[in-house]
Amino acid sequence: xxxxxxxxxxxxxxxxxxxxxxxxxxxxxxxxxxxxxxxxxxxxxxxxxxxxxxxxxxxxxxxxxxxxxxxxxxxxxxxxxxxxxxxxxxxxxxxxxxxxxxxxxxxxxxxxxxxxxxxxxxxxxxxxxxxxxxxxxxxxxxxxxxxxxxxxxxxxxxxxxxxxxxxxxxxxxxxxxxxxxxxxxxxxxxxxxxxxxxxxxxxxxxxxxxxxxxxxxxx
Amino acid sequence: xxxxxxxxxxxxxxxxxxxxxxxxxxxxxxxxxxxxxxxxxxxxxxxxxxxxxxxxxxxxxxxxxxxxxxxxxxxxxxxxxxxxxxxxxxxxxxxxxxxxxxxxxxxxxxxxxxxxxxxxxxxxxxx
Ligand code: HEM
Numbered sequence: 001x002x003x004x005x006x007x008x009x010x011x012x013x014x015x016x017x018x019x020x021x022x023x024x025x026x027x028x029x030x031x032x033x034x035x036x037x038x039x040x041x042x043x044x045x046x047x048x049x050x051x052x053x054x055x056x057x058x059x060x061x062x063x064x065x066x067x068x069x070x071x072x073x074x075x076x077x078x079x080x081x082x083x084x085x086x087x088x089x090x091x092x093x094x095x096x097x098x099x100x101x102x103x104x105x106x107x108x109x110x111x112x113x114x115x116x117x118x119x120x121x122x123x124x125x126x127x128x129x130x131x132x133x134x135x136x137x138x139x140x141x142x143x144x145x146x147x148x149x150x151x152x153x154x155x156x157x158x159x160x161x162x163x164x165x166x167x168x169x170x171x172x173x174x175x176x177x178x179x180x181x182x183x184x185x186x187x188x189x190x191x192x193x194x195x196x197x198x199x200x201x202x203x204x205x206x207x208x209x210x211x212x213x214x215x216x217x218x219x
Numbered sequence: 220x221x222x223x224x225x226x227x228x229x230x231x232x233x234x235x236x237x238x239x240x241x242x243x244x245x246x247x248x249x250x251x252x253x254x255x256x257x258x259x260x261x262x263x264x265x266x267x268x269x270x271x272x273x274x275x276x277x278x279x280x281x282x283x284x285x286x287x288x289x290x291x292x293x294x295x296x297x298x299x300x301x302x303x304x305x306x307x308x309x310x311x312x313x314x315x316x317x318x319x320x321x322x323x324x325x326x327x328x329x330x331x332x333x334x335x336x337x338x339x340x341x342x343x344x345x346x
Contacts (some may be wrong), residue, residue: 002333092258093339100322105309111258166340174338 009097010176016182023189024197031198042205047213054207055200057219064219073131080124081150083117084153087179089116093164111164118161125154150192199216252305253317259343262325274337281324289313 016144034087067074088094092108099105109117129150132142159177160167188194195202210218230292246266270276279296286292296304308319315323325342329335336342 002330002337005337006330096318096322096339099319110256163338163340166345171336171338171341174340 001175005171005175008175008182010114012182013178016185019186020188023186024170027189027194031201042209045208046204047212048212050207052207053055053211054218058203061130061185064111066219076124076127079120083120083124087114087117093160095106096097099174115161115164119159121157122154122161125150125157145192152184152187152191153193156184157176159201174175249321253301254308259339260345262321262342263344273332280328339343 061074061078062068062071087109090109091143092109092111094103095108129147132138132146132187156177159173159180163173163177167173184193190198206218210216244330246264248261249264251259251261275281278298279292282296282298283301284292284295284297300322303317306314306320308318309320310316314320325335326337327335
């Protein structure tokens, strides 16, 4: 168990972060090269002003037409993504481990707050899965990979929650949590989860085209 | 009425004696009251039994003393002091902050010995 723990908490974590970062950089370069090859004229009207205007708008709940037409989905999406991104960075357990590995630390969420945010993420995954089952127009567009990605995303939160609440004895659940987190990180560049980076580019492109070319708003 | 109060007092006195006799300083956990806003249950640590099973006869493995050069004394120990008497909450040069001092000391040995708990839940056991 000790050898396994050391392995997972050490080298495997580095591999996961390396794949995550290098993979995303690779994807970014790949997209830029592709646009340059097939539609280079897009670069002529990319604009910081319209890009940031669009991104800014879409970052505010209910600021866009699309957010207003589906309020339940809007609330769910914002709560889900906020907790998804903030919790792993500011959860105390992770900070303790960064501190011990690198001597760096930053402000931590109180455990009780992180715990609630973890539940929000898990509930979000269940909600999105349920929506794919219940709503016919969404089910039509759904295949197994959608459920797989939801499970992949939920896994570190479910196992982290179970480890924190000491539902099982011993080191097993914590090790399962670490592995599920590493699998998620490493999978991001190679699945649709890469929208965490490329989504911003799509928004910037839409904003620039609508703002600069069509002289309209994309929100 | 008087009898009832008498019985009550006797029971109270009895409990106090029992607690004193049996609770007599068997350290069960590492206290966490040095931390301003503790987030976890205190770590389980039955001092004497732990050190017996782990065969740690030398107190200064944990209760160490350093000179100004940062060299550990090989004859002096500091079991008359709490770790927090020297270790502040933040790192201070070569001296790790209190939380890290505990983790490095406890978890560090468990990892090198390949024995004893290493995950949060195994030490900070919920009561
Ligand atoms: C990559 C290596 C990772 C390591 C080494 C790691 C390690 C840990 C550890 C040791 C805990 C504490 C469990 C306890 O308190 O007993 C924890 C909690 C947690 N982890 Fe991770 N983790 C990793 C990745 C991730 C990822 C990628 C996510 C989410 C995207 C994540 C989300 C969480 C959450 C939400 C909790 C707290 C659960 C709660 O308090 O209810 N972790 N992690």
